[in-house]
Amino acid sequence: MVYQSLWGNTAAVAxxxxxxxxxxxxVAHTGEVSPSQVEGLDLLVVGAPVHGMTLPTAQxxxxxxxxxxxxxxxxxxxxxxxxxxxxxxxxxxxxxxxAFDTRVKGFLGRGGTSTIERLLKTQGCxxxxxxxxxxxxxxxxxxxxxxxxxxxxxxxxxxxGAGLRELAQPPPALG
Ligand SMILES: Cc1cc2nc3c(=O)[nH]c(=O)nc-3n(C[C@H](O)[C@H](O)[C@H](O)COP(=O)(O)O)c2cc1C
Numbered sequence: 001m002v003y004q005s006l007w008g009n010t011a012a013v014a015x016x017x018x019x020x021x022x023x024x025x026x027v028a029h030t031g032e033v034s035p036s037q038v039e040g041l042d043l044l045v046v047g048a049p050v051h052g053m054t055l056p057t058a059q060x061x062x063x064x065x066x067x068x069x070x071x072x073x074x075x076x077x078x079x080x081x082x083x084x085x086x087x088x089x090x091x092x093x094x095x096x097x098x099a100f101d102t103r104v105k106g107f108l109g110r111g112g113t114s115t116i117e118r119l120l121k122t123q124g125c126x127x128x129x130x131x132x133x134x135x136x137x138x139x140x141x142x143x144x145x146x147x148x149x150x151x152x153x154x155x156x157x158x159x160x161g162a163g164l165r166e167l168a169q170p171p172p173a174l175g
Pocket of ligand 1: 010048049051052136
């Protein structure tokens with residue numbers, strides 16, 4: 001499970017999906033795991049917030065950095081490598097994979113999973129299911145990690161993870 005997250009919402013969804021997938025699931029942000037480490041995995045799940053109807057870009061992250069943070073506000077994590085760059089660097093191979101994003105409800109809430117899925121396919125990955133979006137309510141001022149998630153989204157994420165476990169095929173036995 002690899003994610004990028006500025007205010008902890010995508011990170012919280014990633015942990016909930018991982019809980020559904022089972023105890024052997026490792027959860028890491030893009031700065032904690034190198035793309036080459038995906039080799040040999042049973043399943044790679046990747047997620048990011050939607051920015052500008054696509055994945056975060058250097059520009060979207062920089063624009064967040066330019067905002068002033070008021071008293072008691074949580075600074076965004078701007079240091080994690082962009083998921084789009086991380087994904088472009090994974091070794092090509094027939095890895096099983098799935099995508100998720102965090103997004104607002106409505107017209108703007110798209111472009112995250114579709115971009116992740118395009119990048120995964122470019123690297124030769126096989127998608128085990130359709131990507132899923134988890135809903136956030138955008139806040140002007142963020143005071144707490146993961147505080148934008150709509151109620152019920154973490155349970156939905158855990159259930160989605162449990163479903164993924166069923167869908168991912170174990171690798172064929174050798175010999
Ligand atoms: C620069 C920027 C652009 C955004 N653009 C969109 C968008 O186009 N569509 C959308 O659904 N949400 C958009 N959002 C809201 C993010 O999806 C939301 O901040 C994110 O899900 C929070 O997750 P995180 O705490 O893991 O970063 C945007 C947020 C930022 C900071």
